[in-house]
Amino acid sequence: MTTSNEAQELKDRLSLIETMIAEGRRTTTSWGWIFVFWGVAYYVAIGWTAYNQWPFAWLVTMLGAWLLCGAIIWSKKKSQPQRRPCTTIGRAISSIWFAMGVSMVLIFPALGFSGHFNWHIFVAIVAAMLGLVNGASGMLLRWKAQIATAYVWWAATVAACFGSDNQCNLVFVVAIFFCQIVFGVYGMVIEARERRLEATHA
Amino acid sequence: MPELPELNPVVHGKLRLALLSLLAGVEEAEFTWLRQKTGATDGNLGAQLLKLEEAGYVSVKKRFVQRKPQTLYRMTNDGRQALTEYVQALKQLLGGAI
Numbered sequence: 001m002t003t004s005n006e007a008q009e010l011k012d013r014l015s016l017i018e019t020m021i022a023e024g025r026r027t028t029t030s031w032g033w034i035f036v037f038w039g040v041a042y043y044v045a046i047g048w049t050a051y052n053q054w055p056f057a058w059l060v061t062m063l064g065a066w067l068l069c070g071a072i073i074w075s076k077k078k079s080q081p082q083r084r085p086c087t088t089i090g091r092a093i094s095s096i097w098f099a100m101g102v103s104m105v106l107i108f109p110a111l112g113f114s115g116h117f118n119w120h121i122f123v124a125i126v127a128a129m130l131g132l133v134n135g136a137s138g139m140l141l142r143w144k145a146q147i148a149t150a151y152v153w154w155a156a157t158v159a160a161c162f163g164s165d166n167q168c169n170l171v172f173v174v175a176i177f178f179c180q181i182v183f184g185v186y187g188m189v190i191e192a193r194e195r196r197l198e199a200t201h202a
Numbered sequence: 203m204p205e206l207p208e209l210n211p212v213v214h215g216k217l218r219l220a221l222l223s224l225l226a227g228v229e230e231a232e233f234t235w236l237r238q239k240t241g242a243t244d245g246n247l248g249a250q251l252l253k254l255e256e257a258g259y260v261s262v263k264k265r266f267v268q269r270k271p272q273t274l275y276r277m278t279n280d281g282r283q284a285l286t287e288y289v290q291a292l293k294q295l296l297g298g299a300i
Contacts, residue, residue: 010296016216017223017289023239024227085228085235 024085030076032187034069039180041065046173059109066101093137100133123160123172127153130179145186149179207291212257213284217242217250222285225260225277233273251275259284 045061048054107125111117131153138146156175160168213219220240225231237247254260259281263274277285 007296010292013214013216013219014289014292014296016220017285020220020223020239021227024224024231085231087228091229 024087030188030191032184032189032191035180035184035187037069037072037184038065039176039184042176042180043173046169050169055112059112062105062108066105089140093140096133096136100129104129119165120160120168123168124157127156127160127172127175131157134179145183149183152179207294209291209295210284210288212253212259213288215250215253217246218254219288221247221250221254221275222259222277222281225275226282226285230263230274230276233275236275254281257281257284 041061041064045058048057048061104126108117108122111122131150134146134153135150138144138148138150152175156171159171163171213222217240221236224236224239233247233251236242236251237244240247242250251260251262255262257280259278260275261278263276265272265274
């Protein structure tokens with residue numbers, strides 16, 4: 001049987017463990033801008049294709065966006081005074097996104113060069129893949145807002161299989177707006193709040 | 203009445219407990235990150251990490267990144283086991299208090 005002082009000290013120890021585990025898992029990595037960046041990249045590719053129907057507009061825009069995004073991430077990492085430790089969840093999420101990127105880079109040029117490319121199939125596959133990665137990330141993080149974006153992408157997947165090309169375009173543009181631009185800006189607001197909190201605690 | 207468990211003295215130290223808990227949530231962490239999170243001094247932090255290393259609860263890796271030395275700490279399986287047992291013992295000691 002412990003005295004009340006000893007019991008309090010033991011409770012403090014338990015509380016310390018919980019606080020420190022949560023602190024270790026807390027990440028303030030900037031990712032909101034990546035959603036906005038890719039949302040804008042999709043809009044550029046859609047606009048470019050609509051403007052002059054160049055068949056390689058998507059390929060060139062996506063490759064350019066990959067390079068630019070990689071360069072920004074690299075320069076951000078380089079400018080950080082200290083490396084943030086990697087968590088298992090963080091590595092799982094980044095692996096899912098990386099694997100999705102590789103899948104897209106392989107499937108769409110292959111469809112294009114083989115002559116099997118179809119706009120409805122393209123939108124449906126992009127939306128399904130983005131639904132998958134957002135759904136998986138949201139479930140890993142237990143984050144309802146991201147799971148909601150997955151539902152929007154999955155709805156877009158189904159909608160893209162029906163209707164005219166213009167309706168398909170509209171579905172894609174709307175899904176990008178909500179799931180990339182709005183969600184990305186929301187993420188940036190949360191990050192800014194976390195950075196302010198971190199600065200206050202430092 | 204069942205015998206109350208002993209608390210592992212290596213884990214029980216406040217800073218060592220904080221370090222093990224921090225390392226439980228990440229794959230590996232730099233010395234500077236641990237210092238920032240715990241607010242400990244370099245000397246105290248180094249000493250406590252050495253005790254954890256000697257107990258086999260953390261492993262250390264030193265490397266150079268852009269010609270700057272970097273010390274990385276990682277929790278071992280023994281460390282994870284020790285922390286788990288410590289938490290179980292704590293809960294058992296507290297009994298109905300929590």
